[in-house]
Amino acid sequence: MAVNNLYARWALEVGVVLFSSVAPSMAEPDAPSLSPTNIFAPVSTPANTIFGLSVFVLAVTAAIFVIVFSLLLYAVVKFRKRMDDDGREPPQVYGSNQVELAWTVIPVLIVVALFMATARVIGSVQRATRPSNAIEVIAIGHQFWWEYRYPGLHVVTANELHVPVSDPAHPTPTFIKLLSVDTDHSFWVPRLNGKTDLIPNHPNDTWIDPHETGLYLGQCAQYCGTQHAKMLLRVYVQSRDEFNRWIQDQSQPPHLSDTAAEGQHIFETTSCINCHAVAGTVADGRFGPDLSHLMSRDTIAAGAAPNTAENLRRWIQNPDSIKPGSRMPAMGLSDRDLDAVTEYLTTLR
Amino acid sequence: MSTDSIALPRPQEASPPLVDRLHEWVTTVDHKRLGILYILYALFFLVVGGIEATIMRIQLIRPQNDFVSPEVFNRMFTMHGTTMIFFVAMPIVFGFANYLVPLMIGARDMAFPRLNAFSFWMSAFGGFLLYFSLLGANGLYGAGNAPDVGWFAYAPLTAQTFSRGHSTDFWTLAVLVSGFGSIGTAINILTTILCLRCPGMKLGKMPLLAWLNLVMSGLVLLAIGPLTAAQIMLSLDRYLGAHFFDTQAGGSAVVWMHFFWIFGHPEVYILVIPAFAFVSEIVPVFSRKAMFGYPIMVAATVAIGFLSMAVWAHHMFTVGMSSNANTFFVLSTMAIGVPTGIKIFNWLATMWGGKIHFQTPMLFCIAFLFQFLIAGLTGIMLSAAPFDWQLGNSYFVVAHFHYVIVGGILFALFGAFYYWFPKMTGKMYNESLGKLHFLLFVLGFHLTFDFMHVPGLLGMPRRIYTYEPGRGWDIWNLIVTIGVFVQGLGVLIFVCNLLWSRLKGKSAGSDPWDAWTLEWTTSSPPPAYNFAAIPTVKSRRPLWDLKHPEDPDWKYE
Numbered sequence: 052m053a054v055n056n057l058y059a060r061w062a063l064e065v066g067v068v069l070f071s072s073v074a075p076s077m078a079e080p081d082a083p084s085l086s087p088t089n090i091f092a093p094v095s096t097p098a099n100t101i102f103g104l105s106v107f108v109l110a111v112t113a114a115i116f117v118i119v120f121s122l123l124l125y126a127v128v129k130f131r132k133r134m135d136d137d138g139r140e141p142p143q144v145y146g147s148n149q150v151e152l153a154w155t156v157i158p159v160l161i162v163v164a165l166f167m168a169t170a171r172v173i174g175s176v177q178r179a180t181r182p183s184n185a186i187e188v189i190a191i192g193h194q195f196w197w198e199y200r201y202p203g204l205h206v207v208t209a210n211e212l213h214v215p216v217s218d219p220a221h222p223t224p225t226f227i228k229l230l231s232v233d234t235d236h237s238f239w240v241p242r243l244n245g246k247t248d249l250i251p252n253h254p255n256d257t258w259i260d261p262h263e264t265g266l267y268l269g270q271c272a273q274y275c276g277t278q279h280a281k282m283l284l285r286v287y288v289q290s291r292d293e294f295n296r297w298i299q300d301q302s303q304p305p306h307l308s309d310t311a312a313e314g315q316h317i318f319e320t321t322s323c324i325n326c327h328a329v330a331g332t333v334a335d336g337r338f339g340p341d342l343s344h345l346m347s348r349d350t351i352a353a354g355a356a357p358n359t360a361e362n363l364r365r366w367i368q369n370p371d372s373i374k375p376g377s378r379m380p381a382m383g384l385s386d387r388d389l390d391a392v393t394e395y396l397t398t399l400r
Numbered sequence: 401m402s403t404d405s406i407a408l409p410r411p412q413e414a415s416p417p418l419v420d421r422l423h424e425w426v427t428t429v430d431h432k433r434l435g436i437l438y439i440l441y442a443l444f445f446l447v448v449g450g451i452e453a454t455i456m457r458i459q460l461i462r463p464q465n466d467f468v469s470p471e472v473f474n475r476m477f478t479m480h481g482t483t484m485i486f487f488v489a490m491p492i493v494f495g496f497a498n499y500l501v502p503l504m505i506g507a508r509d510m511a512f513p514r515l516n517a518f519s520f521w522m523s524a525f526g527g528f529l530l531y532f533s534l535l536g537a538n539g540l541y542g543a544g545n546a547p548d549v550g551w552f553a554y555a556p557l558t559a560q561t562f563s564r565g566h567s568t569d570f571w572t573l574a575v576l577v578s579g580f581g582s583i584g585t586a587i588n589i590l591t592t593i594l595c596l597r598c599p600g601m602k603l604g605k606m607p608l609l610a611w612l613n614l615v616m617s618g619l620v621l622l623a624i625g626p627l628t629a630a631q632i633m634l635s636l637d638r639y640l641g642a643h644f645f646d647t648q649a650g651g652s653a654v655v656w657m658h659f660f661w662i663f664g665h666p667e668v669y670i671l672v673i674p675a676f677a678f679v680s681e682i683v684p685v686f687s688r689k690a691m692f693g694y695p696i697m698v699a700a701t702v703a704i705g706f707l708s709m710a711v712w713a714h715h716m717f718t719v720g721m722s723s724n725a726n727t728f729f730v731l732s733t734m735a736i737g738v739p740t741g742i743k744i745f746n747w748l749a750t751m752w753g754g755k756i757h758f759q760t761p762m763l764f765c766i767a768f769l770f771q772f773l774i775a776g777l778t779g780i781m782l783s784a785a786p787f788d789w790q791l792g793n794s795y796f797v798v799a800h801f802h803y804v805i806v807g808g809i810l811f812a813l814f815g816a817f818y819y820w821f822p823k824m825t826g827k828m829y830n831e832s833l834g835k836l837h838f839l840l841f842v843l844g845f846h847l848t849f850d851f852m853h854v855p856g857l858l859g860m861p862r863r864i865y866t867y868e869p870g871r872g873w874d875i876w877n878l879i880v881t882i883g884v885f886v887q888g889l890g891v892l893i894f895v896c897n898l899l900w901s902r903l904k905g906k907s908a909g910s911d912p913w914d915a916w917t918l919e920w921t922t923s924s925p926p927p928a929y930n931f932a933a934i935p936t937v938k939s940r941r942p943l944w945d946l947k948h949p950e951d952p953d954w955k956y957e
Contacts (some may be wrong), residue, residue, distance in 0.1 A: 061493055065796030075634040081554055081763045085858055085872045086859060086871050086873070087859075087860035087870070087871065087872075088859025088860075088871055089857070089858050089872070090747070090790040090791075090857055090858070090859060090871075091860065100786070101786040101787060101789060101790055104784060104786050105781070105786075105850075106785060106786045108780065108784050108787055109460075109781065110780050111780075112777040112778075112780055112781060116773065116774065118769065119744065119745075119748075119773055120773065120821075122748055122749060122771055123766075123770060126748055126751045126756075127751070127756065128751050130687070130751055130752060130753060130754050130755065130756050131755075131756050131758070132755040132756055132757050132758075133755075134754060136420075139915070140948070141688055141689055141754050141755050142753065143689060143690045143951075143953075143956075144689065144690070144691075144692060144749075144753060145690055145694070145697070145956055145957070146570070146692055146693035146694065146695070148693075148695070151693050151696050151742070151745075153748075154741065154742060154745040155696075155738065155742055158737060158738045158741045158742075158893055159738055160494075162734045162735060162737060162738060165442065165734055165780065165784065166731050166734055168784075169730050169734075169784040169785060169787075170727045171784075172784075172862050173715060173727055173786060174728070176786060176789075177722075177726070178723055181943060197670075198732050201493070210675075212855060219915075227724055229720075232951050233556070233559045233561075233562065234554075234556055234782075235554050235555075235556075235557070235560055237718060237793060237861075238415070239793075239861065241790060242731075244789070245718070245786060245788075245789020245790045245791070245792075246718050246789055246793065247718055247720055247789070248718050248719045248720060250647075250654060250719060250720070251556060251647035251648070252647045252651070252652060252653065253648065253653065253654055253719070253720065255719075255720035268859075268871075269457045269859065270859075270861060270864075271861070272793045272794070272861040273554070273793060274474075274554070274557070274863040275557070275716075276557060276562065277470050277471055277474060277548075278470060279474075279863060279864060279867050280470065280863075280864035280867065282870070286456045310724040311437060329411065342661065352623075358834050361474055362764060375469060375471075376471060378471050395782065396438055
């Protein structure tokens, strides 16, 4: 793979220069210049392994393209009908066993090489062993949001996955079990790994071991219904300390404050609690996202809008204004109740 | 025909009234008329499907656009996919096969003319059922009025729980009913080729077009069965409480995927093999050379046919199959590249040493070779399962299969239109308009589908009605949408050319291309009985033998 990675870096640099000259406006300071979801900017072992294979396949196919295209171009130019054509038919050739054997055997050899390289990468990604210090997460697909559970750590959260950074010398990968409660979904964070589907009655697994801290984006990649487009993925890769602190905070019930007692009362006496849970209260619905630490999240509605008090209010009043077709109903609260519930939600840290 | 040489106006035959002429078309069992009906029907839906694609592209021209709602967008891509595959590509392929196969093997009609008519009307009925959903599918208040489950309709999105109303039922019935038509036509083509060849035409002396349609028909027979079964199972799930795909009652979503793709992948070859057939007829004539390596072309086609039945799960690399299963389907999928490569090389070798004429049919075939090469190479990328984990279900895949279907199949079809238009109508098309169509379509095609690969590499999944800014996808989507309008202009010129030439074109004569297969021995358009006397052939190019008695093919074959 050493050669591949050399090619890889070279191809990437050429590619980036080529593309960014076309579209310079796309460059962002801390994301790769092209896109935060560029499959050619891997930061995790499986994504990196796939990238190595991709570059090998791209090199082989590019070589085939250059050869065959040159032959086609040559044939079209060289054997065009000339102005001074004598009108006679060219010599008729019906075939040749030798050349036909050649262009059967050579492709067979290319296929064998490609197949071997591919089979090796399939094994290395799909049969990776899980070290005992691996973080375990259960990701559950819902229409149209993500539920994350950390078994043994008493943490349930939604839409924003937190994992620790993994030092390549001492890897602490995260293994994710993929489940679905309704339709098919697909977990795809291109810089961390390829996609794996979440299918009801068909548990799947995937794993990541991000080498750099930061926020990695992705989104559902299997059509799952009306709002498939706004089922966005956000993976926060944190230093080990930050991650531990996050787990610590998330595993405690939220500190409820008296100032929001009215909102809490409305929340707990309307249908909100049929779907939403807040740890330590009577709210224990499981159909929608767990709201115990809502304000620790940057976004609402699976990444569709920033998590501000204003957006929260709008979301409760009319979800369709942010994400038409989402499963959250418009609650029909009075303005006063709306303010109170929003107030209550903003205290959930 | 001594009367033709006398320059006297012939007595005008009274044209029958319009109603009678329409009645003749509706009740016809003539393979040529049915072929033309298939083709016109497909052209109508090509425009409809194209409009649906345009609506999607306008919506995606910039991030967070609100040209259409998510519900409408989802219906558009479902209708676009279903329409283009089942009601454009398949009927058009069957239409050409219907028209050409009997003429090229020296037969007077298909083996079962009435089954032929039945099959066409079943397929047509399927298309109308699909679009009737716009009027009739409102089963429940608020439920959608057109299918919105995607053209491969993955379970359990099609279950009653997630798809209320009747839109999914219309989709199921449309596909089911048109499938009956496909099976009828496949049986018909198979029987015709096996039983009705003219004297002297052994299997090894058939035109390649006949061979390739033979393989295509075999694939239809094998592939439509599982699809039909799946549709029936889905209906049982929805209405009689079966639980094949109903995951909430223990059914399996993955089983639907297997059923669908066991149909879905051979389907690609059902469409592309006839495209190969057109290219295999047009390239030799416009290069003025015999097809290079006829036996190996036949062998490669048969090999593709067999292999195509064993590759379906490469559509399912991301559903969590075991590494062994993934590895098997990598191998079978890559293997199919070998016979496909052989074909490309043989077409090149046919051009090699020839005298290439660049009329419109040949231009489309040369573009086909170029684009099909690229489509094959992106196919190899997708066949490497780990690469597919990144590329699968992204815009890269959308670009890849449009490269196959538009860049490959549609280009070959346009070539076939221009090549056989003189035979079908007796009129020559306008060459300048044909070349203009070619230029615009090549430009539009490459604007749209070259640049569509890029957002896929940058993480853009398919089937999203909108996207966030800042993902680096904006400029590519803008270019893609611009290309759509250039393609649309090209198709408009194509349609105008056909209509104008049909009415005002110059008379074409029976053999305008100085070609070599039997359809060019009869008049244009051919009489209802095709041949006054059934021809006898001695080689694969009977007209070459006739035109070059000093150097006939049968001495070398």
